[in-house]
Amino acid sequence: MKYTKEKLVSFFKSNGRMPSYSELAKLYGFKSKNSAYSLASNFIDQDILRRDSKGFLIPGEQFNGIQILGTVQAGFPAFASEEKGEHLSLDEWLVNEHDATYLLRVSGDSMIDAGILEGDYVVVERTQDFSVGDIVIAEVDDEWTMKYLRIKNNKYYLEAANNEYPDIYPKGELKIHAVVRSLVRKYEKNK
């Protein structure tokens, strides 16, 4: 392919929308809108773009998202066969209820045995739809914590994922504010 999708992607990122055909022409150095039209048709064949019912260009399956390749440590799929894999957007995958979802930075090591480390980010959803076994953001006796929600003798209590932290049996009210739906960790580059 002589023309790659890179310029298109960067246009979309900085402009928040797909280009019109005249913009597309300018973007790739064409003097005619029709050249852009053909180029777009190419991209459509690759499912990088789509034309919607009004003719506008919109992102196709291959435009956004990152590819799911396979499993590491159980027959790693060859990078060669990386064409047309499944693509997904992390935002759509991890976030269900958009307006009730927040990101919290984790401090402390109380959930370390659950693989939640200091500096990680948890995606929490403000909801009362929690279950025993969930990791919840709770307010107990005027303190906020993130712990496992457990139950004993029909009473909720909180359990850390770290032996050095005792279970918390609320004296007063136990308020569940949010449920941890997913976790995100970003590795900084070593230098």
Add this chain to the structure above:
Amino acid sequence: MKYTKEKLVSFFKSNGRMPSYSELAKLYGFKSKNSAYSLASNFIDQDILRRDSKGFLIPGEQFNGIQILGTVQAGFPAFASEEKGEHLSLDEWLVNEHDATYLLRVSGDSMIDAGILEGDYVVVERTQDFSVGDIVIAEVDDEWTMKYLRIKNNKYYLEAANNEYPDIYPKGELKIHAVVRSLVRKYEKNK
């Protein structure tokens, strides 16, 4: 606010672009384009939408992304003050080099002490820009693994984050295929 952004968001999700003003009018039950124009102006005031140089509607800061609230376990910020916080897109945050980035499912427990559990997903970037200390996807003696990259006596070797796994000193060639840039874990709902 009488009119919320929900319909707008769902239009964007299913159509891949922002509506025109006539579409916006239909979406909210207006009979006039100008009503949609005023509505859009409201959304623009809230930075849910923006108008670009051509007048097209594009997503604003408050349209996408999830809010970063604060830190759990060190003075949890009140949910009350949740207005106009910082928003971010997980895709943009976690993925730098789009075309070289892939998602891999983790199997095994060899990196468990680094908080990488079975079933997690790692976001890896195919690059040769790795450093000692990175978690890498490596091919050594015809086997693929994910391990810490270490160095001793000017020779690379691989170290697991689990005492039960020995260090791997490659007999033959050590090929670094990718570097782990971030980690994603999705909790399934307990029922």
Add this chain to the structure above:
DNA sequence: CTTGTTACTGAACGAGCGTTCATATATAAT
């Protein structure tokens, strides 16, 4: 050189675009 193919140009079309303005309706305040 001729022929066919592909890539690009440039003009044209009707349609829908964003925007403005004047007007009508509804809501609230006095």
Add this chain to the structure above:
DNA sequence: ATTATATATGAACGCTCGTTCAGTAACAAG
């Protein structure tokens, strides 16, 4: 009732849109 304020309507403007079509330029095959 009267006024004021916000909200919705509908027509109109010039402009750019997507799309089509005919024509030119580049280039390879025979």
